[in-house]
Amino acid sequence: MYEQQYPIGEFKYQPYGEAQRNGYIDTIRRLPERLRGVVEHFTEAQLEQSYRPGGWSARQLIHHIADSHMNAYIRFKLILTEEKPVLKTYEEKLWAELQDTYFAPVEASLSILDGLHRRWVSLLEGISGPQWERTGFHPEHHRDVSLLEFLALYDWHSRHHLEHLRIIAESRHTG
Numbered sequence: 001m002y003e004q005q006y007p008i009g010e011f012k013y014q015p016y017g018e019a020q021r022n023g024y025i026d027t028i029r030r031l032p033e034r035l036r037g038v039v040e041h042f043t044e045a046q047l048e049q050s051y052r053p054g055g056w057s058a059r060q061l062i063h064h065i066a067d068s069h070m071n072a073y074i075r076f077k078l079i080l081t082e083e084k085p086v087l088k089t090y091e092e093k094l095w096a097e098l099q100d101t102y103f104a105p106v107e108a109s110l111s112i113l114d115g116l117h118r119r120w121v122s123l124l125e126g127i128s129g130p131q132w133e134r135t136g137f138h139p140e141h142h143r144d145v146s147l148l149e150f151l152a153l154y155d156w157h158s159r160h161h162l163e164h165l166r167i168i169a170e171s172r173h174t175g
Contacts, residue, residue: 004052007163011156013149021132021148024155029121031158032113035062038165039106047106049171051164056096058168063101064092065161066109066116072154073120079136079147080127087136087145124151 016024039047039058047059056064071090078085095101127147135144 004167005055006160007167008156008159011153011160013152015148016152021151024151025121025124027155027158028117028124028151031065031162032110032117034162035065035113035165036110038162038169039110042106042169046168049168051167055164058165059106060096060101061161061164062106063104063109064096065158066112067095068092068157069113069116069120069154072150072157073116073123075136075150076120076123076147079134079150080123080131082136084144085136087138089138089140 039062042058048057050057051061067090071088075087078087132148132151133146135146137143138145
């Protein structure tokens, strides 16, 4: 079950260089296309299917990714425009239980991700040198988090949930 919950492993931040940073930005750039490639032929039944017992459905995952990445984009902008802002947290599990997450068409969130990720990549590509070291205070972690760490986190987050959706996609062929 652990492998299904964390199919690419848990997030662990380690300092990295420019080549890795460019790879992380490329993950952000390509996520909307990759998501569409995985879910484009999902049936309604698959959209309601979970990747593991007790896990979110494919529909909830897609809406969660949009919710999470909208919050991430705002956090990046706050960190770039304010001195060590206190970052707003949100109850992602409760957000995943709201009406829109259960019933809104996934295309709504896929469209959000298309535009959001174009904007986010444009922002990321404009960050240089010491700006990457800028931080915001994350109340859940009780510490400052740099843009470098946030970028690594959202690279992981993108790949993590994409793999969950692949598990569901593969289950149609094996289950």
